[in-house]
Amino acid sequence: MTTAEKILAKALEMFNEKGIEYVGLRELAAVLNIRVGNITYYFPTKDDLVNALSLALNKLNSEVVVANEEMTVAAFLNMLKQVFHHHVQYRCLLLSFVHLIEQNKVISERYKQTASDRNSAIESNIKALVKSAYLKVKDETDVEYLTSSLSLIIRFWISEAAVSHSRLSVEAQIRHYLSMIAKLLSAYATAKGKKEIEGFVAGL
Amino acid sequence: MTTAEKILAKALEMFNEKGIEYVGLRELAAVLNIRVGNITYYFPTKDDLVNALSLALNKLNSEVVVANEEMTVAAFLNMLKQVFHHHVQYRCLLLSFVHLIEQNKVISERYKQTASDRNSAIESNIKALVKSAYLKVKDETDVEYLTSSLSLIIRFWISEAAVSHSRLSVEAQIRHYLSMIAKLLSAYATAKGKKEIEGFVAGL
DNA sequence: GTCTATACAAGGATAGAC
């Protein structure tokens, strides 16, 4: 494990525990038994350190979030479940999401691309689910509604969990928000779709 | 206007523009043409200043969010619209929501009460809407789903707008998220309810 | 009671020695 990797790993651990803004470089250096200047040698600014973590989360998610013509509801929900688990691994980033976007140029620029990619993937998948008769929509506005609702939940579930459900285990939190998504899709599901959704929820 | 009021007003203005964490007390004092110590005389810590703003937002919302046996869907949506406007006025608080809850004891404690009150109000109102045949639910889990979905949207719409829809005007943002809520309720609305929801959306 | 001046500790950033 290189020094840079050690720094990244410990930073993620401490950021997740205390919040990015509340972990000082001196504290991080002390825990790693190195000096502050050694951290800034690999990561000139704290933002660079955060950027590296953000890039790692992006990589994880981009491997999982794909548009698939043959998508099933269960596969779609399982895809979101994996995203949720990635979010837990990098929860510090999601909890500081708004500030990072507003203050960190690099993250902000990359996010525009990521958000756009993810939204198209979600939209394509929903359309695929409609085509294969898992979902039934009245018109295009239903697809837009589902897409933007899903985006909102995916981005902010962990923030709401932090302020309202911190007493629950992480697993229970994930179950809660995946159930919410399942219920959201249910309202637009065909009998075939409803059955698969029920199966997914039962297996949570 | 007393000094304390001037400080509060200008702090809210600057916090909303730049974010609470990125407005220094020296900067605030300079703009007000007073000295830092003068701010800390009225607000010993920065958190005390934020607490005062948080209390003001709470007061505004508590006057508007009520449980009403005679609730109509239109009245319910208009209630949420007012809450959205209050959130815009105090957007800095909502954008720093997670950190405030995690770091600020006073806000955190008060929030527990507020969140609990608001959730019961929403739940009561939804039940009232069911009773007066605006909405139709299958069982109690539908009510729970609606309540928690509404809570999530109400808490985080402004955060998502900040990261994804900052190019839109505030009015357009509010329209977007109120429409989302309208659509959410629509899935559970009776013919009577749907008609009123459509009327509300048309009037946005 | 109101306000100013000043000092202090902790944060991130930077230049340069080894």
Add this chain to the structure above:
DNA sequence: GTCTATCCTTGTATAGAC
């Protein structure tokens, strides 16, 4: 590649002028 020394800005605390 590693570490020391230093700088600047933060929030906060205190002593004292009026």
